[in-house]
Amino acid sequence: MVTWSKTKHVGVRFWESETRKFKGKPDRCFVIRFKCHGKSVTETIGWLSEGKSAQYAANIRSEITGNIRAGQGFQSLKEKRDIEVAKKKADKSKAITLNQAFESFLSIRELKPRTQKDYQKFMDSVFKDWGKRRITDINSDMVSDRHKNLVKEIGKAQANQAFRFMRSLLNYCIAKYRDSDSSPLIKYNPVKILTETRQWAKVNRRQTIIKNKDLPKWFKAVTEMESSVVRDYLLTILLSGLRRNEALSLEKSMIDLEERTVSLVDTKNNKPFLIPIPKYLFKILKARVNANSDSKYIFPSRVKGQYMAQPQSGMNKIKKATKVEFCSHDMRRLFITQAEALDLSPFVIKRLVNHSAGSGDVTGGYIVSDLERLRKPMQLIEGRILQLAMAMEPGKIVPIKSA
Numbered sequence: 001m002v003t004w005s006k007t008k009h010v011g012v013r014f015w016e017s018e019t020r021k022f023k024g025k026p027d028r029c030f031v032i033r034f035k036c037h038g039k040s041v042t043e044t045i046g047w048l049s050e051g052k053s054a055q056y057a058a059n060i061r062s063e064i065t066g067n068i069r070a071g072q073g074f075q076s077l078k079e080k081r082d083i084e085v086a087k088k089k090a091d092k093s094k095a096i097t098l099n100q101a102f103e104s105f106l107s108i109r110e111l112k113p114r115t116q117k118d119y120q121k122f123m124d125s126v127f128k129d130w131g132k133r134r135i136t137d138i139n140s141d142m143v144s145d146r147h148k149n150l151v152k153e154i155g156k157a158q159a160n161q162a163f164r165f166m167r168s169l170l171n172y173c174i175a176k177y178r179d180s181d182s183s184p185l186i187k188y189n190p191v192k193i194l195t196e197t198r199q200w201a202k203v204n205r206r207q208t209i210i211k212n213k214d215l216p217k218w219f220k221a222v223t224e225m226e227s228s229v230v231r232d233y234l235l236t237i238l239l240s241g242l243r244r245n246e247a248l249s250l251e252k253s254m255i256d257l258e259e260r261t262v263s264l265v266d267t268k269n270n271k272p273f274l275i276p277i278p279k280y281l282f283k284i285l286k287a288r289v290n291a292n293s294d295s296k297y298i299f300p301s302r303v304k305g306q307y308m309a310q311p312q313s314g315m316n317k318i319k320k321a322t323k324v325e326f327c328s329h330d331m332r333r334l335f336i337t338q339a340e341a342l343d344l345s346p347f348v349i350k351r352l353v354n355h356s357a358g359s360g361d362v363t364g365g366y367i368v369s370d371l372e373r374l375r376k377p378m379q380l381i382e383g384r385i386l387q388l389a390m391a392m393e394p395g396k397i398v399p400i401k402s403a
Contacts (some may be wrong), residue, residue, distance in 0.1 A: 004333075007059035030054060031063040057081075089178070094185065096177060098138065099123070099131040105172045114245060119169075122162045126150055135173045136186060140193040147194060147201075156201035165189035209333045212388050214324045219389035221321045230314035232284050234298045236326055239281040239382050241335035241353045244328040246273075249307050250298040252289050257282075261371065273354045276375040278382035290337040315360055338384045339377070348377050 002015045011033045020027035028048040034041055043058060046052035102123055106116065123131060126146070130138065136386060145164065150159035170189045177185040194200050210218055225231040237247050246264055255265050260282055263271040288298045297307040310328065319325060332353070339349045351374060 007054040007058075009054055009061075011061050012057045014054070020047070020049065021048070029316060030057040032057050032064075034061055034065050034068075056368060093217075094134065094136055096135050097132050098127070098135055099178075101135050101173050102131075102169060104176065105169055109172075115125050118161075118166050122165050126162050127166065131300050135170070135177065138170065138190055140190040143190045144193055144197070144199060147199060156203045160201050160203065163191055163194060190196050195337070208325065208327070209330050210324060210326050211339060214322070215334075215385075215389045216391045217322045218318065218324045218326070221318050225314065225318070227311070227314055229299050229308060232288055233308065233311065234315075234318075234328075234331065235284055236281065236298075237331040238335065239278060239284075239385060240275065241332050241339075241381075243332060244310065247328075248299055248310065253296065255285050255289050257289060257300070259285055275352060275354075276371060276378050278375075278379045279374040280382055280386060335381060335385070338388070339381045342377075342380050342384060344377050344380070348374065351382075352378060 004013050004015055006013050007030075012030060013033070014026055014028045014030045016026035018026065022028075030045040030048070030052050032043050032045060033209040043060075043064075084108075102119075106119075111119070130142075143166070147159055147163055150162060153159075154162075167189060170186065170191060174184045174186045174189060179185050222231055222234050233247060236242065236250075237244065240247070240262065241263075242250075242264075250262070255261075256263065260277045262275050262285075263276055268359075285298065293300055295301075295305075295307075299308040301308045315326070315328075336349060336353055339352065
């Protein structure tokens with residue numbers, strides 16, 4: 001049972017612990033009592049061993065009763081402590097730099113390796129001088145000026161991409177870092193200025209494609225390339241419709257030679273993807289799977305443990321030899337164009353190239369892809385492309401150079 005003892009201060013008392021000791025004597029716990037709106041209120045101040053004293057308790061009581069008389073109401077010690085903690089946390093948040101926020105952002109967000117690499121590149125280059133700035137120092141004028149300069153320095157598309165990343169990072173900061181009143185530390189995302197003043201650079205979407213008349217010389221140049229890895233990479237995109245990074249990062253384990261399928265998990269729309277392999281492409285992929293290489297990748301890099309980077313040098317040689325301008329996505333466009341020329345169902349084409357049906361595509365949402373039903377369309381597309389590429393009669397196959 002607690003035995004209370006009075007002090008010389010009004011409304012302040014204490015009790016002594018039987019177990020806690022301080023300087024060889026029982027420790028004392030100080031408590032204050034006062035009235036608020038006619039009700040008696042008791043607040044524990046703390047222990048003598050914690051630096052609390054009767055005088056300290058009396059001062060706290062005097063502050064509280066003074067606030068009550070002034071009509072400011074009663075604020076408990078817990079509330080006061082919570083406010084102090086919130087203020088300290090807010091002060092700490094106000095000192096957070098962009099680099100520190102980015103590290104926190106990466107630790108929480110689940111990003112694809114390529115995306116993380118791109119974000120890191122932006123932080124290390126175009127936003128390097130912002131890294132040590134506090135997140136609260138980034139303003140609309142800085143955003144507007146930097147975006148305008150980046151358009152000139154690295155191009156419209158890259159400038160826009162850099163600030164889409166910055167918008168995402170600052171949105172994260174708005175959600176994570178709070179002021180002492182729990183409101184967002186950053187009240188307004190400064191990147192919004194680009195939308196509000198229509199400063200985003202207008203980028204015309206590339207619509208180029210390898211023309212039918214240019215396909216034979218392009219195909220001939222590719223099949224005669226010295227680098228079998230680059231050759232097979234280009235032909236894989238052409239005959240499968242895969243996206244560039246999907247093809248580059250293909251692993252041997254993703255190729256099922258018995259079922260003749262390619263299985264992808266890490267895709268652009270985050271949907272698992274399984275497609276049949278047509279006959280000509282099967283020979284290419286089978287050779288690559290069985291290639292005498294310790295790499296797990298179908299298209300290995302010279303750097304151990306990595307897959308090949310976009311082979312721009314090899315592609316430039318093809319451009320120079322054929323006078324045909326192209327990029328990796330042009331081959332995917334050609335695949336889709338030839339599929340449409342065959343009057344294939346739009347739903348089949350979407351499944352083959354892993355396009356999302358879209359929220360308005362109600363019927364597509366009910367269609368379940370049957371892999372075997374996709375084999376014939378896939379073979380038809382390959383046959384049409386090869387017919388155009390080799391300028392020959394349907395059904396004739398011209399072998400490529402062995403690796």
